[in-house]
Amino acid sequence: MREITYRDALKEAMAEEMERDPRVFVMGEEVGYYQGAYKVTRGLLEQFGPERVIDAPIAEAGFAGVGVGAAMTGLRPVIEFMTWNFSLVAFDQIVNNAAKMYQMSAGQFSVPIVFRGPNASARQVGSQHSHAVEPFYCNVPGLHVVYPSTPRDAKGLLKTAIRGSNPVVFLEGETLYGAKGLVPEVAEDETIPFGKARIAREGKDATVVVWGRPTPAVLEVAEKFAREGIELEVIDPRTLRPLDTDSIVASVKKTHRCVVVHEHWPFGGPGAEIVDRVQREAFDHLDAPVLRATNLDVPMPYAAGLETQVIVGADRIEAAIRKVLYLG
Secondary structure: OEEEEHHHHHHHHHHHHHHHOOOEEEEEOOOOOOOOOOOOOOOHHHHHOOOOEEEOOOOHHHHHHHHHHHHHOOOEEEEEOOOHHHHHHHHHHHHHHHOOHHHHOOOOOOOOOEEEEEEOOOOOOOHHHOOOOHHHHHOOOOOEEEOOOOHHHHHHHHHHHHHOOOOEEEEEEOOOOOOEEEEOOHHHOOOOOOOOOEEEEOOOOEEEEEOOOOHHHHHHHHHHHHOOOOOEEEEEOOEEEOOOHHHHHHHHHHHOOEEEEOOOOOOOHHHHHHHHHHHHHOHHHOOOOOEEEOOOOOOOOOOHHHHHHHOOOHHHHHHHHHHHOOOO
């Protein structure tokens, strides 16, 4: 094992898959000569050349559509959005073409494409650049939705996504790019299957389900509770569609309490779906209502102080956990 950043884990996954399979190519804004807006594609142009690392114009609907067409003809595109907020311009290509083509063609065309890029809030980028888009795409049959929280998961899940036969919405925590973690040696070529959650921390007193950016905050809160003698079990779904309901329900049956933490708005989305599945499949095991800790239900402010109040953080997470534990 070796320690690398979340950013470099993603870059390694793409480089290794491009070496393994000549059908894989990367396309997006500034992925080549600029080395990527967040430097995730750093060095790929020099290694693979401009025919496989393609700088696209500022036209997300256009290059997303080119990617879908390329995938239908047997190539394996990795399409980078500079931010997932910009994918809304390409929503029609992702939802009406990539997600539905296999069904609409009666299985004649697969669409092995990965759409990837940074998701959710960063630092003072305003309401139009701070969306957590997983609620939109989790609602669409035909799409896999992946959201890794660690460098190891980022690499292993991206390799699985590139090798698969279906369109994948691959969400990356914009503020996680510099986070470090252990990943296997390159020679080990580890892939991580979709639909299998990770137990980020074992515990017995309450289950906390979390993915993406808020995960480090949840783990810090869990350490704080541990000093009080309260052990939280932290479940990271890794993929939101497919969702590993069995692992979440098994944990809740053990701990009898559940809090779901996410960065998207509270109305609808995968957070609400998890609450529904827990209350249906583990109702008789619950000792408290299932609660959520989320962003506030408002567009993201630009001002730093207001932005901090909107984004779900340690205080809101701790308050929800104390409430399900009846600690006031």
